[in-house]
Amino acid sequence: AQTVTQSQPEMSVQEAETVTLSCTYDTSENNYYLFWYKQPPSRQMILVIRQEAYKQQNATENRFSVNFQKAAKSFSLKISDSQLGDTAMYFCAFMKHGTNAGKSTFGDGTTLTVKP
Amino acid sequence: EAGVTQSPTHLIKTRGQQATLRCSPISGHTSVYWYQQALGLGLQFLLWYDEGEERNRGNFPPRFSGRQFPNYSSELNVNALELEDSALYLCASSLYPRTGGYTQYFGPGTRLTVL
Numbered sequence: 001a002q003t004v005t006q007s008q009p010e011m012s013v014q015e016a017e018t019v020t021l022s023c024t025y026d027t028s029e030n031n032y033y034l035f036w037y038k039q040p041p042s043r044q045m046i047l048v049i050r051q052e053a054y055k056q057q058n059a060t061e062n063r064f065s066v067n068f069q070k071a072a073k074s075f076s077l078k079i080s081d082s083q084l085g086d087t088a089m090y091f092c093a094f095m096k097h098g099t100n101a102g103k104s105t106f107g108d109g110t111t112l113t114v115k116p
Numbered sequence: 117e118a119g120v121t122q123s124p125t126h127l128i129k130t131r132g133q134q135a136t137l138r139c140s141p142i143s144g145h146t147s148v149y150w151y152q153q154a155l156g157l158g159l160q161f162l163l164w165y166d167e168g169e170e171r172n173r174g175n176f177p178p179r180f181s182g183r184q185f186p187n188y189s190s191e192l193n194v195n196a197l198e199l200e201d202s203a204l205y206l207c208a209s210s211l212y213p214r215t216g217g218y219t220q221y222f223g224p225g226t227r228l229t230v231l
Binding site: 033035037043044045046047050091093095097102103104105106107108109 | 119147149151157158159160161164166171172174206210218219220221222223224225
């Protein structure tokens with residue numbers, strides 16, 4: 001069974017600064033996907049960024065980037081130039097590739113507050 | 117393009133009753149997933165349906181069940197409601213994972229309150 005751990009229940013950052021959210025996972029699988037999802041207060045969960053385990057290059061999406069360390073089973077999210085709209089709960093998630101894909105495992109989330 | 121929709125937005129039931137939650141996936145998506153999110157906590161995987169069949173199930177009792185219809189919409193049924201079933205129930209959809217549909221798109225959720 002897979003586990004996903006987000007060790008920072010809450011974090012805060014000043015507007016325009018950079019913040020990094022941590023995520024570690026445990027799996028015996030070699031092929032899998034990792035995701036960061038964002039859930040703003042009282043709003044819909046949306047995908048922030050996705051990483052395929054077979055790709056060595058770290059994924060980036062505008063101000064969002066990941067540091068994927070497969071051997072260490074670490075998948076951190078870096079948010080650059082933080083904006084007030086980044087205030088949300090962030091979830092790290094794992095999904096196997098292939099058979100039994102579809103069953104995602106989520107971490108408990110990190111609540112990020114961006115301060116003006 | 118319309119996103120994932122869920123109904124109702126809020127549902128209030130009493131202990132022992134049954135609740136039915138509905139989800140319509142994004143057009144073209146064949147997989148539907150159900151998650152339970154207790155207040156302030158992470159998501160717990162409930163069920164995964166694709167092409168009308170249950171593909172996987174999380175660690176929930178049998179009173180949590182569902183189905184997927186030919187148009188790929190889905191229902192989640194919770195029988196014999198208990199107080200601890202109070203939570204936000206999220207539905208997500210995707211293309212079939214094994215053919216590349218690994219990204220899940222979430223609906224706004226149904227807030228179930230059991231009194």
